[in-house]
Amino acid sequence: MQKYSVFSLIKNALKGHKDWEVAWRNPTPKAEYDVIIIGGGGHGLATAYYLAKEHNITNVAIVEKGWIGGGNVGRNTTILRSNYMHDQNGLFYEKGMDLWKSMSQDLNFNVMYSPRGIINLAHSDAQMNAYSRRGNSMRLNGIDAVLLGREEVQKIVPMLDFSENVRFPIFGALMQPSGGTARHDAVAWGYARQADSMGVDIIQHCEVTGFDVVNGKIKGIKTSKGDIKAKKVGLCVAGSTSVLAEMLNMTLPIETHLLQACVSEPIKPILDHVVTFGAGHFYCSQSDKGEMVMGGDLDGYNSYAQRGNLPTLQHVLTEGIAMFPFLSKLKMLRTWGGIMDMSMDGSPIIDKTHIEGLYLNCGWCYGGFKATPVSGWTFAHTIAQDRVHELNAGYNLNRFSTGHLIDEKGLGTKTWIS
Amino acid sequence: MLHIKCPYCGTRSQNEFAYGGDATIKRPELNKEVSDKEWDTFVYFRKSPRGKHLEFWHHISGCRQWFKVQRDTTTHEIFKTLKPNEDI
Numbered sequence: 001m002q003k004y005s006v007f008s009l010i011k012n013a014l015k016g017h018k019d020w021e022v023a024w025r026n027p028t029p030k031a032e033y034d035v036i037i038i039g040g041g042g043h044g045l046a047t048a049y050y051l052a053k054e055h056n057i058t059n060v061a062i063v064e065k066g067w068i069g070g071g072n073v074g075r076n077t078t079i080l081r082s083n084y085m086h087d088q089n090g091l092f093y094e095k096g097m098d099l100w101k102s103m104s105q106d107l108n109f110n111v112m113y114s115p116r117g118i119i120n121l122a123h124s125d126a127q128m129n130a131y132s133r134r135g136n137s138m139r140l141n142g143i144d145a146v147l148l149g150r151e152e153v154q155k156i157v158p159m160l161d162f163s164e165n166v167r168f169p170i171f172g173a174l175m176q177p178s179g180g181t182a183r184h185d186a187v188a189w190g191y192a193r194q195a196d197s198m199g200v201d202i203i204q205h206c207e208v209t210g211f212d213v214v215n216g217k218i219k220g221i222k223t224s225k226g227d228i229k230a231k232k233v234g235l236c237v238a239g240s241t242s243v244l245a246e247m248l249n250m251t252l253p254i255e256t257h258l259l260q261a262c263v264s265e266p267i268k269p270i271l272d273h274v275v276t277f278g279a280g281h282f283y284c285s286q287s288d289k290g291e292m293v294m295g296g297d298l299d300g301y302n303s304y305a306q307r308g309n310l311p312t313l314q315h316v317l318t319e320g321i322a323m324f325p326f327l328s329k330l331k332m333l334r335t336w337g338g339i340m341d342m343s344m345d346g347s348p349i350i351d352k353t354h355i356e357g358l359y360l361n362c363g364w365c366y367g368g369f370k371a372t373p374v375s376g377w378t379f380a381h382t383i384a385q386d387r388v389h390e391l392n393a394g395y396n397l398n399r400f401s402t403g404h405l406i407d408e409k410g411l412g413t414k415t416w417i418s
Numbered sequence: 419m420l421h422i423k424c425p426y427c428g429t430r431s432q433n434e435f436a437y438g439g440d441a442t443i444k445r446p447e448l449n450k451e452v453s454d455k456e457w458d459t460f461v462y463f464r465k466s467p468r469g470k471h472l473e474f475w476h477h478i479s480g481c482r483q484w485f486k487v488q489r490d491t492t493t494h495e496i497f498k499t500l501k502p503n504e505d506i
């Protein structure tokens with residue numbers, strides 16, 4: 001594989017950029033693979049990469065119904081964080097933060113990792129108390145957390161509305177300085193290029209339409225390009241999980257819901273952190289192009305539409321304007337939506353299933369982008385060793401029956417409760 | 419914007435309604451032995467179909483009645499709305 005560097009850039013520039021190698025091949029499927037990963041989103045691509053890199057399993061295919069990066073991995077607002085209170089979440093996502101730090105070097109691809117800090121605003125004394133508790137739990141797990149008072153927040157983000165007569169005055173905030181953003185497309189492409197170079201077949205425009213299960217054991221998959229045999233199959237299809245589960249006669253503790261995001265016209269640099277509203281669901285950061293990147297609540301009813309509805313967008317942006325009044329002056333450039341695998345306790349599932357050789361990775365809700373590296377890392381371990389890693393042991397499917405839910409928010413899919 | 423026909427008030431805009439989730443889920447019978455499995459299925463497990471979905475909505479800013487809607491989860495086409503005690 002051709003290494004990307006300033007030297008290869010100069011060399012290729014001199015040749016008019018005509019000799020760049022393709023970043024990954026476009027192979028026809030083989031008859032059989034050791035492992036098939038369904039879904040060429042961030043999690044599927046990362047899983048294939050770590051299967052090859054950490055476990056030396058390279059007879060692997062990724063089967064993607066559209067094109068890689070066309071799902072949620074290319075639709076999210078790119079926020080990275082590990083500001084969780086529960087141990088299972090904190091330790092898992094913090095391993096993810098470690099992998100983010102070295103990702104550009106590891107993949108030889110600039111993912112524009114930007115640890116600019118994430119600030120969760122608090123609007124009451126009670127919320128400050130809750131945040132100090134969460135911050136302490138984070139620090140006990142070795143995660144960086146800082147509690148900010150009103151004046152400190154005002155120094156860092158002066159264009160927030162600090163006037164006296166607002167409905168939700170800013171009392172302070174919880175900040176995770178190492179939180180931030182990364183370029184989502186680059187993450188998909190970086191993993192794809194490295195996985196391909198180690199022998200993984202990335203098969204695009206190939207939809208999985210069924211499974212071959214004999215005596216409780218997986219034998220292969222049925223696709224729009226024909227049947228493919230496999231010893232092991234891993235599901236990484238995010239918002240489409242329930243559709244594939246139905247083909248396997250499985251019902252899961254998941255509902256598919258729609259999440260929207262939008263960007264404004266580009267403006268001069270004004271915001272160098274990620275900031276979230278504490279009295280509703282709105283968050284904002286500024287992209288390197290200058291656009292304000294904004295998102296918030298789910299549309300609120302089951303949806304596979306991959307595009308959203310205006311009332312929710314209006315509601316979310318009303319909160320945005322309450323927080324940053326200057327936003328009302330900006331024009332909206334684009335809005336879009338993605339379909340989310342909302343689990344019932346808001347935490348993911350990375351586990352084996354009752355079918356031998358079939359592995360499940362789902363339930364990422366609206367926070368799975370930050371998990372991309374650690375999800376792939378632990379899922380690859382689970383598939384290769386046929387047992388969960390201690391980092392994802394709590395994310396088992398069984399917890400909904402045993403009562404060991406990991407309910408950071410106690411909300412699940414039921415956004416109408418909030 | 420969805421336009422939903424409340425069986426009591428007629429067609430109104432989505433803004434007047436709140437969503438209540440899958441309407442095909444049945445609570446296990448009272449005064450009957452319930453297995454853990456049955457209870458988990460009732461509380462947590464959902465089919466979440468792509469296509470026709472029977473669901474509850476609440477006319478929260480109108481008559482405040484609950485009712486059922488049959489809607490396509492991909493196109494959002496609404497086929498039918500029913501009173502809560504009616505079946506499709």
Ligand SMILES: Cc1cc2nc3c(=O)[nH]c(=O)nc-3n(C[C@H](O)[C@H](O)[C@H](O)COP(=O)(O)OP(=O)(O)OC[C@H]3O[C@@H](n4cnc5c(N)ncnc54)[C@H](O)[C@@H]3O)c2cc1C
Nearest residue numbers: 039041042043065071072073076077079208338368369370
């Ligand atoms: C608007 C929005 C904002 C978000 N913001 C954030 C954020 O700021 N931070 C964060 O951490 N997370 C965020 N998320 C969540 C995050 O994007 C997802 O949790 C994560 O990307 C899901 O994992 P994935 O990348 O593997 O999914 P995807 O990229 O969706 O991959 C799944 C793939 O499976 C394929 N597939 C489906 N069915 C089949 C089939 N039958 N056969 C073959 N292939 C199939 C799909 O085509 C798709 O490419 C956001 C999501 C959205 C929509």
Ligand SMILES: [Zn+2]
Nearest residue numbers: 424427477481
């Ligand atoms: Zn009504």
